[in-house]
Amino acid sequence: MSKLTNSVKSEVIKRVSNPGQSVAHRFDHVERVIRNAMKIAATFERVDYEILELAVLLHDVDEPAGRKAEHVALSLLAAETILRQAGCPSDRAKDVLAAIAEHSTEHVRTIKRSTNEARILFDADKLDGLGAVGIARVFSLFGQMGLPSFEAIQWYRRKVEIASEHIQTDEGRRLFLLRLPYVQQFLSEMESEAGTGTDIQK
Numbered sequence: 001m002s003k004l005t006n007s008v009k010s011e012v013i014k015r016v017s018n019p020g021q022s023v024a025h026r027f028d029h030v031e032r033v034i035r036n037a038m039k040i041a042a043t044f045e046r047v048d049y050e051i052l053e054l055a056v057l058l059h060d061v062d063e064p065a066g067r068k069a070e071h072v073a074l075s076l077l078a079a080e081t082i083l084r085q086a087g088c089p090s091d092r093a094k095d096v097l098a099a100i101a102e103h104s105t106e107h108v109r110t111i112k113r114s115t116n117e118a119r120i121l122f123d124a125d126k127l128d129g130l131g132a133v134g135i136a137r138v139f140s141l142f143g144q145m146g147l148p149s150f151e152a153i154q155w156y157r158r159k160v161e162i163a164s165e166h167i168q169t170d171e172g173r174r175l176f177l178l179r180l181p182y183v184q185q186f187l188s189e190m191e192s193e194a195g196t197g198t199d200i201q202k
Contacts, residue, residue: 020064021063025071037056051099
């Protein structure tokens with residue numbers, strides 16, 4: 001990581017440790033998204049790794065629990081301040097902020113990913129919503145918001161469906177499809193045990 005990236009990382013760690021931050025979007029999430037992003041980036045010929053790392057670090061830097069629809073706008077404001085204070089050149093900051101603005105499924109139908117870095121961030125982020133860790137993140141977040149765990153199932157299925165429709169890269173798609181069956185099996189088993197999702201014969 002560059003000196004700039006390390007400076008931003010230190011600030012991000014402090015900010016996402018805030019008790020009000022979504023438990024699904026703390027620094028462990030950032031670390032996993034970075035690992036996913038590096039796997040995907042390795043399949044590209046041209047990637048600006050500093051822009052990518054900065055965008056990953058900052059994409060969820062301000063995501064209060066229960067305010068997911070606002071998190072892109074909130075994170076953009078925080079990211080702009082952090083980048084400026086870290087001495088990031090304005091043209092570089094603009095590229096980082098563009099990738100952050102394009103990373104969420106909240107705006108996936110109205111905003112297109114404009115760069116390789118944005119496409120990689122989108123897929124790397126969505127991958128962390130799948131598999132065993134992805135499941136744990138969803139139910140931890142619903143618990144933090146004081147909502148019953150079974151209310152998460154329909155919400156989660158919809159998020160996975162939207163992500164699946166819009167995966168941006170070949171490698172992202174490959175990794176997504178590897179993790180998807182586990183999630184589908186888990187949710188079906190949970191619905192079966194709870195008696196939801198099917199009509200119960202009396």
